[in-house]
Amino acid sequence: MxxxxxxxFEPIDGVMTVPLDAFxxxxxxxxxxxxKEWFPQVNWxxxxxxxxxxxxxxxxxxxxxxxxxxxxxxxxxxxxxxxxDLRRSSPTYLQSASLDMGADNLLxxxxxxxxxxxxxxLTNCTLMYxxxxxxxxxxxxxxxxxxxxxxxxxxxxxxxxxxxxxxxNPLIADIPPADQPQ
Numbered sequence: 001m002x003x004x005x006x007x008x009f010e011p012i013d014g015v016m017t018v019p020l021d022a023f024x025x026x027x028x029x030x031x032x033x034x035x036k037e038w039f040p041q042v043n044w045x046x047x048x049x050x051x052x053x054x055x056x057x058x059x060x061x062x063x064x065x066x067x068x069x070x071x072x073x074x075x076x077x078x079x080x081x082x083x084x085d086l087r088r089s090s091p092t093y094l095q096s097a098s099l100d101m102g103a104d105n106l107l108x109x110x111x112x113x114x115x116x117x118x119x120x121x122l123t124n125c126t127l128m129y130x131x132x133x134x135x136x137x138x139x140x141x142x143x144x145x146x147x148x149x150x151x152x153x154x155x156x157x158x159x160x161x162x163x164x165x166x167x168x169n170p171l172i173a174d175i176p177p178a179d180q181p182q
Contacts, residue, residue: 006038006108011097012085012115018108020073031106033073034130039110042069046133054079054121059160061118062151062169065140066181068133070111077125078102082153084144086172087114087181094172096151114181116144118166120155143169 009015018038022031036044054060056077064086072081084096101107102125111117119127133140143166144151150172 006110009083009097009099009109011092012083012095013090013092014112015083015097015115016110017099018110020106020108022106033108033128034071039069039071042132044132048131048134050129050131052127052129054119054125054127055161056121056123056125057157057159057161058121059118059146059155059157059162059166061166062116062144062146062148063118064116064142064144064181065113065133066142067113067136067140068131069113070109070117071130072101072109072111072117072119073128074101074103074107075126075128076103077121077123078104079119079125079127080122080154080156081109081117081119082146082151082155083111084116084148084151084153084172085114086116086144086175089182090114094150096153098153098155116151118146120157120160122156142175144175145169145171148172 006016022029081099085092
């Protein structure tokens with residue numbers, strides 16, 4: 001087992017970044033992107049990998065889960081990630097943060113349960129993400145408004161393209177108690 005290169009992302013408890021090293025020559029490059037051992041606090045038995053392609057100006061989120069962690073990699077382009085800690089028991093409850101990821105900032109990003117997350121495509125982009133639970137038809141899909149003033153995330157896009165779902169996400173103050181992470 002190798003030592004984890006994961007590092008705490010200080011603004012939000014439990015969020016981790018992984019600096020990724022690319023090794024290349026004239027033929028291309030190689031990069032190790034994920035090891036289960038980097039995150040021993042998570043059961044990865046139900047591993048699922050997903051890909052999201054977005055055009056510049058698209059904003060996806062903010063989403064959160066009770067039974068799923070995410071590990072994100074921006075494979076192409078540049079994204080701005082927005083995060084909000086919705087876990088009432090967390091020392092960073094209601095803290096928000098943003099982080100740019102992409103070719104000029106090669107990172108993996110670990111997002112624990114109860115932390116709302118989304119991204120704005122600053123360029124055309126491809127996001128690959130690994131989750132520790134299979135998709136359940138949407139039963140563990142929750143969201144908050146991308147432009148919630150309480151979160152105050154600077155997305156870096158003026159007029160984002162949003163899904164119907166993301167246009168209708170509630171403000172943090174309007175989340176029903178049953179939909180709030182502990």
